[in-house]
Amino acid sequence: MTLDVMIVGGGMVGLSLACALGNSPLQVGLVESSSQTKTPPVAGFDVRVSALTLASEAMLKNIGAWEHIAHERLGVFREMQVWDAGSSGSVHFDGAQLGQPHLGYIAENCMLQVALERRIAALSNVHWYRPAAVEEITVKQAHAELRLDSTRLRARLVVAADGARSRVREGLGIPVHGKDYQQHAVVAVVQSERPHAETAWQKFLATGPLAVLPLPGNFSAIVWSTTPELAVELKELDEVQFCQHLDEALESRFGGFSLVGARGVFPLRRQHAQHYTEPRVALIGDAAHTVHPLAGQGANLGFLDAIALAEVLRDALVRKRDPGSLAVLRRYERWRKGHNHLVQRSMDGFHWLFVGGGKGRQLVRGLGLSMTDRVPLVKQEIMRFAAGMQGDLPLLTRPDAKLWATR
16 A cells, blocks of 8 residues: 555654644554553543643644543643742743733643544544554665565655654664763652642752642642652652652642642653654654653654644645755755754753852853743743743644635
Protein backbone atom coordinates (compact mmCIF):
# COMPACT_ATOMS: atom_id res chain seq x y z
CA MET A 1 0.00 0.00 0.00
CA THR A 2 1.20 3.52 -0.77
CA LEU A 3 0.37 6.41 1.56
CA ASP A 4 1.05 10.10 1.23
CA VAL A 5 2.09 10.62 4.85
CA MET A 6 3.08 8.00 7.43
CA ILE A 7 3.22 9.34 11.00
CA VAL A 8 5.34 7.18 13.29
CA GLY A 9 4.19 7.70 16.87
CA GLY A 10 0.62 7.95 18.13
CA GLY A 11 1.20 10.39 20.98
CA MET A 12 -0.43 13.81 21.29
CA VAL A 13 1.79 15.50 18.70
CA GLY A 14 1.52 12.75 16.09
CA LEU A 15 -2.24 12.59 16.58
CA SER A 16 -2.50 16.38 16.22
CA LEU A 17 -0.77 16.20 12.86
CA ALA A 18 -3.11 13.41 11.74
CA CYS A 19 -6.13 15.50 12.78
CA ALA A 20 -4.72 18.58 11.03
CA LEU A 21 -4.44 16.50 7.85
CA GLY A 22 -7.99 15.24 8.22
CA ASN A 23 -10.41 16.06 5.40
CA SER A 24 -7.43 16.57 3.10
CA PRO A 25 -6.71 14.76 -0.19
CA LEU A 26 -3.77 13.04 1.55
CA GLN A 27 -3.91 9.42 2.65
CA VAL A 28 -2.38 9.32 6.14
CA GLY A 29 -1.10 6.39 8.18
CA LEU A 30 -0.47 6.28 11.95
CA VAL A 31 1.93 3.74 13.46
CA GLU A 32 1.70 3.17 17.21
CA SER A 33 3.44 0.46 19.21
CA SER A 34 0.93 0.27 22.09
CA SER A 35 -2.29 -1.58 21.50
CA GLN A 36 -4.42 0.46 23.88
CA THR A 37 -4.62 4.09 24.93
CA LYS A 38 -4.28 4.93 28.60
CA THR A 39 -7.52 6.44 29.85
CA PRO A 40 -7.91 8.96 32.69
CA PRO A 41 -8.44 7.39 36.12
CA VAL A 42 -12.02 7.22 37.36
CA ALA A 43 -10.99 8.72 40.70
CA GLY A 44 -8.43 11.50 40.80
CA PHE A 45 -6.18 12.61 37.96
CA ASP A 46 -3.21 11.30 36.04
CA VAL A 47 0.16 12.75 37.05
CA ARG A 48 1.29 13.46 33.48
CA VAL A 49 -0.21 16.81 32.53
CA SER A 50 0.46 19.57 30.00
CA ALA A 51 -0.14 23.30 30.14
CA LEU A 52 -2.14 24.35 27.08
CA THR A 53 -1.55 27.85 25.75
CA LEU A 54 -4.21 29.93 24.04
CA ALA A 55 -2.61 28.95 20.73
CA SER A 56 -2.92 25.25 21.57
CA GLU A 57 -6.52 25.75 22.65
CA ALA A 58 -7.33 27.35 19.27
CA MET A 59 -5.50 24.56 17.45
CA LEU A 60 -7.42 21.81 19.27
CA LYS A 61 -10.68 23.55 18.40
CA ASN A 62 -9.74 24.00 14.76
CA ILE A 63 -8.72 20.36 14.23
CA GLY A 64 -11.95 19.13 15.81
CA ALA A 65 -10.53 17.61 19.01
CA TRP A 66 -11.68 20.19 21.59
CA GLU A 67 -15.27 18.98 21.57
CA HIS A 68 -14.10 15.51 22.61
CA ILE A 69 -12.22 16.72 25.69
CA ALA A 70 -13.77 15.93 29.05
CA HIS A 71 -14.03 19.57 30.13
CA GLU A 72 -14.92 18.71 33.69
CA ARG A 73 -11.34 17.39 33.99
CA LEU A 74 -9.70 20.56 32.63
CA GLY A 75 -8.03 22.97 35.03
CA VAL A 76 -8.13 26.60 33.95
CA PHE A 77 -5.58 29.17 35.05
CA ARG A 78 -6.49 32.82 34.78
CA GLU A 79 -3.45 34.12 36.63
CA MET A 80 0.13 33.11 37.37
CA GLN A 81 2.20 33.91 40.43
CA VAL A 82 6.00 33.46 40.35
CA TRP A 83 8.37 34.13 43.21
CA ASP A 84 11.94 33.37 44.20
CA ALA A 85 13.06 31.69 47.42
CA GLY A 86 16.46 33.39 47.37
CA SER A 87 15.25 36.98 46.98
CA SER A 88 12.25 39.20 47.52
CA GLY A 89 11.40 39.26 43.81
CA SER A 90 8.01 38.17 42.50
CA VAL A 91 5.80 38.73 39.48
CA HIS A 92 2.07 38.32 38.94
CA PHE A 93 0.48 37.71 35.53
CA ASP A 94 -3.24 38.08 34.83
CA GLY A 95 -5.06 37.15 31.63
CA ALA A 96 -7.26 40.22 32.05
CA GLN A 97 -4.21 42.34 31.22
CA LEU A 98 -4.36 40.79 27.74
CA GLY A 99 -8.11 41.10 27.49
CA GLN A 100 -8.37 37.32 27.84
CA PRO A 101 -10.61 35.41 30.27
CA HIS A 102 -7.75 32.99 31.01
CA LEU A 103 -4.09 32.30 30.23
CA GLY A 104 -4.45 28.60 29.52
CA TYR A 105 -5.49 25.18 30.78
CA ILE A 106 -3.90 22.25 32.59
CA ALA A 107 -4.88 18.96 30.96
CA GLU A 108 -4.02 15.34 31.59
CA ASN A 109 -2.01 13.95 28.69
CA CYS A 110 -4.10 10.78 28.55
CA MET A 111 -7.30 12.84 28.33
CA LEU A 112 -5.91 14.79 25.37
CA GLN A 113 -4.86 11.52 23.79
CA VAL A 114 -8.37 10.10 24.07
CA ALA A 115 -9.92 13.28 22.62
CA LEU A 116 -7.58 13.27 19.63
CA GLU A 117 -8.23 9.59 18.94
CA ARG A 118 -11.98 10.19 19.01
CA ARG A 119 -11.56 12.88 16.39
CA ILE A 120 -9.41 10.59 14.25
CA ALA A 121 -12.13 7.93 14.34
CA ALA A 122 -14.26 10.26 12.20
CA LEU A 123 -11.56 10.85 9.56
CA SER A 124 -11.79 8.52 6.58
CA ASN A 125 -8.36 9.44 5.22
CA VAL A 126 -6.43 8.44 8.38
CA HIS A 127 -5.52 4.78 8.86
CA TRP A 128 -4.21 3.14 12.06
CA TYR A 129 -1.42 0.56 12.15
CA ARG A 130 -1.62 -0.55 15.76
CA PRO A 131 0.02 -2.27 17.53
CA ALA A 132 2.96 -2.08 15.17
CA ALA A 133 6.55 -0.90 15.11
CA VAL A 134 8.73 0.34 12.28
CA GLU A 135 11.47 -2.25 11.87
CA GLU A 136 13.17 -0.64 8.90
CA ILE A 137 12.99 2.49 6.74
CA THR A 138 14.55 2.72 3.32
CA VAL A 139 14.49 6.14 1.69
CA LYS A 140 14.33 6.14 -2.10
CA GLN A 141 14.02 8.95 -4.60
CA ALA A 142 10.22 9.00 -4.95
CA HIS A 143 9.14 7.45 -1.64
CA ALA A 144 10.20 5.78 1.59
CA GLU A 145 9.67 2.08 2.21
CA LEU A 146 8.69 0.97 5.71
CA ARG A 147 8.65 -2.50 7.16
CA LEU A 148 6.18 -2.94 10.02
CA ASP A 149 6.70 -6.46 11.32
CA SER A 150 5.37 -8.47 8.35
CA THR A 151 3.73 -5.50 6.60
CA ARG A 152 5.49 -3.41 3.97
CA LEU A 153 4.28 0.07 3.07
CA ARG A 154 5.34 3.00 0.96
CA ALA A 155 4.95 6.66 1.89
CA ARG A 156 5.83 9.87 0.12
CA LEU A 157 6.66 11.35 3.52
CA VAL A 158 7.54 9.76 6.87
CA VAL A 159 7.03 11.95 9.96
CA ALA A 160 8.87 10.97 13.14
CA ALA A 161 6.65 11.78 16.11
CA ASP A 162 8.01 8.96 18.24
CA GLY A 163 9.46 10.90 21.14
CA ALA A 164 12.82 11.94 22.53
CA ARG A 165 14.31 8.50 21.88
CA SER A 166 12.99 8.44 18.33
CA ARG A 167 13.82 5.18 16.58
CA VAL A 168 13.19 6.85 13.24
CA ARG A 169 15.66 9.64 13.97
CA GLU A 170 18.26 7.23 15.32
CA GLY A 171 17.74 4.79 12.46
CA LEU A 172 18.41 7.54 9.93
CA GLY A 173 21.47 8.71 11.85
CA ILE A 174 20.28 12.27 12.44
CA PRO A 175 22.56 13.72 15.17
CA VAL A 176 21.22 15.44 18.28
CA HIS A 177 22.89 17.97 20.55
CA GLY A 178 21.92 17.69 24.19
CA LYS A 179 22.41 18.89 27.72
CA ASP A 180 21.63 17.04 30.94
CA TYR A 181 20.15 19.50 33.43
CA GLN A 182 21.23 17.29 36.36
CA GLN A 183 17.66 17.51 37.56
CA HIS A 184 14.71 15.15 37.86
CA ALA A 185 11.06 16.19 37.93
CA VAL A 186 8.89 14.76 40.69
CA VAL A 187 5.27 14.78 39.55
CA ALA A 188 2.16 14.21 41.66
CA VAL A 189 -1.45 15.26 42.14
CA VAL A 190 -2.46 16.78 45.46
CA GLN A 191 -5.53 18.25 47.11
CA SER A 192 -5.04 21.44 49.09
CA GLU A 193 -6.97 22.78 52.05
CA ARG A 194 -7.09 26.27 50.55
CA PRO A 195 -8.17 26.91 46.94
CA HIS A 196 -5.59 27.44 44.22
CA ALA A 197 -7.71 30.38 42.96
CA GLU A 198 -7.38 29.23 39.32
CA THR A 199 -3.79 30.39 39.47
CA ALA A 200 -0.61 28.65 38.31
CA TRP A 201 1.97 29.02 41.07
CA GLN A 202 5.72 28.66 40.64
CA LYS A 203 8.43 29.08 43.22
CA PHE A 204 12.12 29.00 42.33
CA LEU A 205 13.97 27.05 44.99
CA ALA A 206 17.75 26.75 45.21
CA THR A 207 17.55 23.25 43.67
CA GLY A 208 15.03 24.07 40.94
CA PRO A 209 11.48 25.31 40.22
CA LEU A 210 8.41 23.97 42.00
CA ALA A 211 5.13 24.42 40.10
CA VAL A 212 1.57 24.04 41.41
CA LEU A 213 -0.75 23.74 38.42
CA PRO A 214 -4.52 24.07 38.99
CA LEU A 215 -6.89 21.21 38.24
CA PRO A 216 -10.66 21.26 38.94
CA GLY A 217 -11.73 21.79 42.52
CA ASN A 218 -8.91 22.05 45.05
CA PHE A 219 -6.76 19.60 43.12
CA SER A 220 -3.40 20.57 41.64
CA ALA A 221 -0.66 18.93 39.63
CA ILE A 222 2.81 19.24 41.15
CA VAL A 223 5.96 19.45 39.01
CA TRP A 224 8.94 19.67 41.35
CA SER A 225 12.25 19.94 39.48
CA THR A 226 15.18 19.21 41.75
CA THR A 227 18.43 17.31 42.10
CA PRO A 228 18.35 13.57 41.28
CA GLU A 229 19.21 12.75 44.89
CA LEU A 230 16.43 14.87 46.38
CA ALA A 231 13.98 13.55 43.77
CA VAL A 232 14.61 10.00 44.98
CA GLU A 233 14.13 11.11 48.58
CA LEU A 234 10.86 12.88 47.77
CA LYS A 235 9.51 9.83 45.94
CA GLU A 236 10.42 7.47 48.79
CA LEU A 237 8.89 9.58 51.57
CA ASP A 238 5.56 8.37 52.88
CA GLU A 239 2.51 10.40 51.90
CA VAL A 240 2.39 12.48 55.09
CA GLN A 241 6.09 13.35 54.96
CA PHE A 242 5.93 14.26 51.28
CA CYS A 243 2.98 16.59 51.86
CA GLN A 244 4.78 18.19 54.80
CA HIS A 245 7.87 18.84 52.67
CA LEU A 246 5.66 20.30 49.93
CA ASP A 247 3.82 22.54 52.39
CA GLU A 248 7.09 23.84 53.84
CA ALA A 249 8.56 24.51 50.40
CA LEU A 250 5.46 26.55 49.50
CA GLU A 251 5.46 28.49 52.78
CA SER A 252 2.10 27.00 53.85
CA ARG A 253 0.26 29.12 51.28
CA PHE A 254 -2.23 26.34 50.61
CA GLY A 255 -2.97 25.28 54.19
CA GLY A 256 -1.57 21.79 53.76
CA PHE A 257 -1.93 19.00 51.21
CA SER A 258 -3.08 15.43 50.81
CA LEU A 259 -1.60 13.20 48.12
CA VAL A 260 -3.86 11.77 45.41
CA GLY A 261 -2.44 8.68 43.71
CA ALA A 262 1.17 7.78 42.99
CA ARG A 263 4.22 9.95 42.38
CA GLY A 264 6.47 9.78 39.33
CA VAL A 265 10.06 10.84 38.68
CA PHE A 266 11.47 11.80 35.27
CA PRO A 267 14.98 12.95 34.29
CA LEU A 268 15.23 16.35 32.60
CA ARG A 269 17.31 16.86 29.50
CA ARG A 270 17.42 19.33 26.64
CA GLN A 271 18.15 18.01 23.19
CA HIS A 272 17.84 19.35 19.67
CA ALA A 273 18.16 17.49 16.38
CA GLN A 274 20.85 18.87 14.10
CA HIS A 275 18.25 19.05 11.36
CA TYR A 276 14.52 18.39 11.24
CA THR A 277 14.25 17.19 7.67
CA GLU A 278 15.78 14.90 5.11
CA PRO A 279 14.35 13.82 1.76
CA ARG A 280 11.05 12.02 2.57
CA VAL A 281 11.46 12.55 6.35
CA ALA A 282 10.45 15.21 8.90
CA LEU A 283 10.82 15.30 12.70
CA ILE A 284 8.23 16.89 14.98
CA GLY A 285 7.77 17.25 18.73
CA ASP A 286 10.17 15.53 21.11
CA ALA A 287 11.75 13.64 18.23
CA ALA A 288 13.11 17.03 17.13
CA HIS A 289 13.55 18.84 20.46
CA THR A 290 13.00 18.67 24.21
CA VAL A 291 13.00 21.57 26.64
CA HIS A 292 13.06 22.17 30.40
CA PRO A 293 9.48 22.10 31.78
CA LEU A 294 9.83 25.25 33.89
CA ALA A 295 7.62 27.28 31.49
CA GLY A 296 5.34 24.42 30.42
CA GLN A 297 6.14 24.86 26.74
CA GLY A 298 7.07 21.29 25.71
CA ALA A 299 3.73 20.04 24.39
CA ASN A 300 2.86 23.43 22.92
CA LEU A 301 6.04 23.51 20.83
CA GLY A 302 5.20 20.04 19.52
CA PHE A 303 1.67 21.11 18.61
CA LEU A 304 3.08 24.10 16.71
CA ASP A 305 5.43 21.77 14.82
CA ALA A 306 2.51 19.56 13.83
CA ILE A 307 0.25 22.28 12.49
CA ALA A 308 3.10 24.17 10.81
CA LEU A 309 4.02 20.98 8.93
CA ALA A 310 0.37 20.44 8.00
CA GLU A 311 0.21 23.98 6.59
CA VAL A 312 3.42 23.45 4.60
CA LEU A 313 1.97 20.24 3.13
CA ARG A 314 -1.28 22.04 2.27
CA ASP A 315 0.63 24.74 0.44
CA ALA A 316 2.70 22.12 -1.41
CA LEU A 317 -0.47 20.44 -2.67
CA VAL A 318 -1.92 23.76 -3.80
CA ARG A 319 1.26 24.39 -5.79
CA LYS A 320 1.31 20.77 -7.02
CA ARG A 321 4.67 20.12 -5.43
CA ASP A 322 5.93 16.83 -3.98
CA PRO A 323 5.14 16.96 -0.22
CA GLY A 324 8.11 14.72 0.60
CA SER A 325 10.73 16.70 -1.30
CA LEU A 326 13.47 18.37 0.67
CA ALA A 327 12.69 21.72 -0.98
CA VAL A 328 9.18 21.61 0.53
CA LEU A 329 10.23 20.23 3.91
CA ARG A 330 12.97 22.77 4.45
CA ARG A 331 10.32 25.47 4.68
CA TYR A 332 8.95 23.64 7.71
CA GLU A 333 12.43 23.39 9.25
CA ARG A 334 13.19 27.07 8.71
CA TRP A 335 9.82 27.97 10.21
CA ARG A 336 10.09 25.93 13.39
CA LYS A 337 13.74 25.30 14.22
CA GLY A 338 14.64 28.89 15.03
CA HIS A 339 11.63 29.38 17.30
CA ASN A 340 12.26 26.12 19.15
CA HIS A 341 15.92 27.03 19.59
CA LEU A 342 14.97 30.44 21.00
CA VAL A 343 12.64 28.84 23.56
CA GLN A 344 15.29 26.29 24.53
CA ARG A 345 17.92 28.97 25.09
CA SER A 346 15.46 31.10 27.02
CA MET A 347 14.71 28.18 29.33
CA ASP A 348 18.44 27.55 29.75
CA GLY A 349 18.87 31.19 30.71
CA PHE A 350 16.08 31.06 33.28
CA HIS A 351 17.47 27.78 34.63
CA TRP A 352 20.95 29.30 35.05
CA LEU A 353 19.61 32.47 36.66
CA PHE A 354 17.16 30.90 39.09
CA VAL A 355 18.80 27.63 40.15
CA GLY A 356 21.49 28.17 42.76
CA GLY A 357 24.04 30.93 42.41
CA GLY A 358 25.53 33.38 44.87
CA LYS A 359 24.23 36.63 46.28
CA GLY A 360 24.96 38.52 43.08
CA ARG A 361 22.73 36.23 41.03
CA GLN A 362 20.03 36.37 43.73
CA LEU A 363 20.10 40.17 43.56
CA VAL A 364 19.79 40.15 39.77
CA ARG A 365 16.82 37.80 39.68
CA GLY A 366 15.07 39.58 42.53
CA LEU A 367 15.40 42.92 40.76
CA GLY A 368 14.41 41.34 37.45
CA LEU A 369 11.20 39.86 38.80
CA SER A 370 10.24 43.01 40.68
CA MET A 371 10.93 45.30 37.71
CA THR A 372 8.98 43.03 35.38
CA ASP A 373 6.03 43.14 37.76
CA ARG A 374 6.05 46.94 37.71
CA VAL A 375 6.15 47.44 33.92
CA PRO A 376 2.81 46.46 32.34
CA LEU A 377 4.08 46.54 28.74
CA VAL A 378 6.87 44.10 29.55
CA LYS A 379 4.46 41.79 31.36
CA GLN A 380 2.07 41.88 28.41
CA GLU A 381 4.83 40.96 25.96
CA ILE A 382 5.94 38.04 28.14
CA MET A 383 2.35 36.81 28.46
CA ARG A 384 1.69 37.15 24.74
CA PHE A 385 4.78 35.15 23.88
CA ALA A 386 4.08 32.47 26.49
CA ALA A 387 0.44 32.18 25.39
CA GLY A 388 1.38 31.76 21.72
CA MET A 389 -0.16 35.05 20.66
CA GLN A 390 2.76 36.53 18.74
CA GLY A 391 5.39 35.50 16.23
CA ASP A 392 5.17 33.65 12.94
CA LEU A 393 2.35 31.36 14.01
CA PRO A 394 0.60 28.68 11.93
CA LEU A 395 -2.86 29.39 10.59
CA LEU A 396 -4.54 26.90 12.92
CA THR A 397 -3.65 29.00 15.99
CA ARG A 398 -6.20 31.58 14.84
CA PRO A 399 -9.87 31.38 15.82
CA ASP A 400 -12.08 29.39 13.44
CA ALA A 401 -9.30 28.69 10.94
CA LYS A 402 -9.34 25.73 8.52
CA LEU A 403 -6.69 24.24 6.26
CA TRP A 404 -9.07 22.12 4.20
CA ALA A 405 -12.68 22.38 3.12
CA THR A 406 -14.79 20.09 5.31
CA ARG A 407 -16.49 17.20 3.59
